[in-house]
Amino acid sequence: MAAKSVLDEIKKELDSHVGERIRVKANKGRKKVDEKEGILEKTYPHIFVVKIEEGHLSERRVSYSYTDVLTETVELILPESLSS
Numbered sequence: 001m002a003a004k005s006v007l008d009e010i011k012k013e014l015d016s017h018v019g020e021r022i023r024v025k026a027n028k029g030r031k032k033v034d035e036k037e038g039i040l041e042k043t044y045p046h047i048f049v050v051k052i053e054e055g056h057l058s059e060r061r062v063s064y065s066y067t068d069v070l071t072e073t074v075e076l077i078l079p080e081s082l083s084s
Helices: 002-015 066-070
Strands: 021-029 032-043 047-054 058-065 074-077
Touching: 002 032, 002 066, 021 058, 032 058, 058 066, 066 074
Parallel strands: none
Antiparallel strands: 021 032, 021 074, 032 047, 047 058
16 A cells, blocks of 8 residues: 555656656666656646657657656656756
């Protein structure tokens, strides 16, 4: 039950940053790390969505689970860290 409360805390933290710029580092395995910057668009009960702009007219949405953050498969750099 402790993991559930930790996941709830991660969601609450992200809820306070919806609409803000965020950087996501995702471990893709075999020493591959995908680093993207975008807007934290929406949080849902089990996932959150980041809108990433690719080029002039292209954008896509990528979703991650709170469990990915807990297990450190995904690392988030929140707005207060981006400004420094």
